[in-house]
Amino acid sequence: MSRTRIAATAIGLAGALAASQAQAQSASSSEQEIALLKQQLKMLEQKLDKLQSQTAANTAATAKAKAEAKAEAKAEARSEAKAAVASANAAVPVKAAAPASGVVVTMPNNRPTICTADEQNCIAITSRVHWDVGGYNYRPNTAFTSPQQLDSGENLRRARIGVVGKFFGDWNYALIYDFGGSSDGFGGTASAGGTPVGFLPGGGTSGVENAYLSYTGLKPFGGKMAIEAGIMDLAWTLDESTSSNDILFMERASVGLIAQNIAAGDFRSAVGTRWWNDQLWVGAYVTGPTTGAIHSASSINPPGMTEQYGATARIAGNPISGKDYSLHIGADAEWLIQPPRNLVTQAQTLTLSDRPELRIDPTSLISTGAIANVSGAQVYGVEAAGTYGPFIAQGEYYWFNVDRTANTGLPPFGAPSLKFDGGYAQVGYVLTGETHPYNPAAAAYGGIKPANPFSLTGGGWGAWEIAGRVSTMNLNDQLATAAGIAGGRQTIYTAALNWYVNNNVRFMLDYLHGDISKQQSSTSAVNAGSKFDAIAMRTQVAF
Template sequence: MIRTTLAAAIGLAALAAPQAQAQSASNNDEIALLKQQLHLLEQKLDRLQKQTTANTQAAAKADAKAEATKTAANANAALPVKVAPPASGVVVTMPNNRPTICTADDQNCVSLTSRVHFDAGGYDYHPNTAGTVPQRLDDGTNLRRARIGVLGKFFGDWNYALIYDFGGSSDGFGGTAPGSLPGGGVSGVENAYLSYTGLKPFGGKMAIEGGIMDIPYTLDEATSSNDILFMERASAGVIATNIAAGDFRSTFGTHWWNDVFWAGAYVTGPTTGAIHSASSITPPGTTEQYGAVARAAGQIVSGKDYSLHLGADAEWLIQPPHNLVTGAQTVTLSDRPELRIDPTALISTGAIANASGAQVYSIETAATYGPLWLQGEYYWFNVDRGAATGLPPFGAPSLKFQGGYAQASYVLTGETHTYNPAAAAYNGINPTNPFSLAGGGWGAWEIAGRVSTIDLNDQLATATGVAGGRQTIYTAGLNWYVNRNVRFMLNYLHGNISKQAAPTSAADVGSKFDAVAMRTQVAF
């Protein structure tokens, strides 16, 4: 186009030349000037043409490069993407303020756990007669539990625990029993077990475990001591679990659960504090006992703000401890009055001679409706006296006892006790607004009441009967859940112990008491 314009301009100049000759000579200068301008335009045209060509080539190269990049990107998109391997190391978390260290894949973990229950209180104790034993109960304090240990897992399915309890110190005059500290307290290895949870039959989960552990027998015992409603469990349940279950117990067994149902069975041995030796040193050695427990329970009805729990339990003492020196084979049923400030037991069968075994059968029920919680259990005891020890009494019939409790609570701040299917028991309260002066929260507040009874009398007025006494205790409680890890408990107890001096003596050696106690609890 530029060349066409130039040609047209030259043509016009050629046409104008003849006319210029006809004009005066002065026009020659003008013609010369025009020729000079045309020459300059031609040079400028050449430069523009070269610049245009260079720009076109550069643009073409850029387009080619972009196309090549796009083609390479499309080709790479079809190849697998290489992902950098996960960073090695550990992950530190604080679930429920419990320090926990896990590998990055969460297959191996170790946690630090602890609980401290510190009690203080006093009694207003009234023996019925001068023949009542004891004549007084001591006020004071008790480091009820002081546990520290580790929980963990490895390879995802293997779980373990090692927990030691330094608690059990007690003011009072309870004496020392095998496996006990002065004053009646117990201390030692509370948990040391291994559990495998890799099996998941019938759409649920299963644990196979063994070692030293707290056996989940009965509803109250399956509830953590951090979550029980009162400072102590009811006497009927404590007496039952002490026969062949409870804390510090050696065991091996299994349990299965899903969201609705729980079932388990365990064989059991002695506790960690039991003395079992064939030597004749003082105190004389005894053979190890063994027994078994079974439980079936579940949350048969549940909804957003309600639930109903039912269950049944069985316990068998198959081989009672046998004294290798004296030949005695005995079983003792006893408990302190649902408080551990003074370690004295007010009801006791004493050592039942020639005990060849014992059985306990019980039922359990509980329900929640919003902030309301109801729970109860009842127990039937049977002690067989058919052991061939060569010691009296000979041919004595079996003994039968019974007892139970019913309790209720209401959370004033509206929280509810949630259900834990893995234990078939209820959790403690997690405050919606933990106590905080800065945040304005006041924690959760709960009021509670319980009535419990245990009857350890049987075959009275006979020489082979047992006058262990009948105990009824009414308890009122106030619980303040400061946060998920701190709780304060205030309990008032009124107890009545009806007891006669011997099976064949109606002399009254019973007592009455009132007690007030407080617990400071810290746990994670």
């Protein structure tokens, strides 16, 4: 019952009593009757208060019951959900993480690679094949010119296969053998004691091309560092630091090849270190003979040679770079500290030579011959390059000094040092718009990755590039003297068209025009020079 109804009932009773008193009009109503009415009113008020208290208690109890019922319902629902999840997990177990001892097989750039799940230990198969076909239109200036002809044909320039990998994250290794040089003949560009450096019986430069161990766990001065030793390709000179898979032309410029093969280049034994970050590269190595050098003391035919040793240093960097442009500069130094000595004749000689920037014919058109009494040699150079979108430009220049003060007991005696020099400049433009990326680990530019690889079904045509180069090498010094060298001066102009079919296949077409200015000897001005034109194509597969 509500408080309003109770109050109304009380008022009605009071009114009835009052009306009864009025009707009776009894003046003799006693105080007892009034007191009785007051007592009844008071009792009604107490009942009203009790009813209000009971109503409030009932409301609170009802709310509490509802809350408890709701909480119980939620708890029951959660319990049922957990039971359902547990049942599902039991029916379809959750896949656990692969154990660290598991292996993962991947194919980055189509190179088969096996790694542990934590990627700390890997081994991969690597290979490259460069097959060249070409021909010469060779024109000797006179009958005194040697050679009188160059042979056209083909050459398996490189045929390498091996493994590269790492273990425990920071130890890197490589073991690569090169079966190439099928028609290279004698082809060495720097030789000692009459035996070309890198020459193996049967011709060419076949042999162990890489067999080294490198540690990269140190990261001083905010960069990366590698300490390495073994047989390796030394990242000395900008052109040599660019992979043969990525160079613009079928062959590097002669000046770089002649310089590298004194105490650097491919197949070279070495120990040293390099440090780099995104803007700077610094490296220095102590070097020994190449893998094909004969140094057996018991060898008479061919004669054995003592082992040579030398050193290289290079500093280069990419100080200016952006999304579509970059600038590279650098400097190089090389020292032949101890030339090899012929163990039979005691001669210490050095030969500087190169073929005309093509390897179809093994004949060198410029050569110093065997320089006698060589006690050492030094090469100093500068390098520069840059890119702007699909455009790339690159050039290097080198100065050579050959000391002839070795005490061999053989003439000539006390001959002055020889000085040679040479350089090249080249440009390239990718017609399809791709850019040569910069590789800080080698301080050189990488190859083109086609945005639309060639596909008959997909409609892509790969990447197309045109390039041009002019190079010069002067191997003449102290002409008109008996101690002089008439090695000749070579200038070659090259035009190239490169088709990057995809990341692994490339076709190269080169046209060369060469002019060799040479006299018969240092004391004879008889013209022994020549001119030539050549065209060649390379089929390249690499991964």
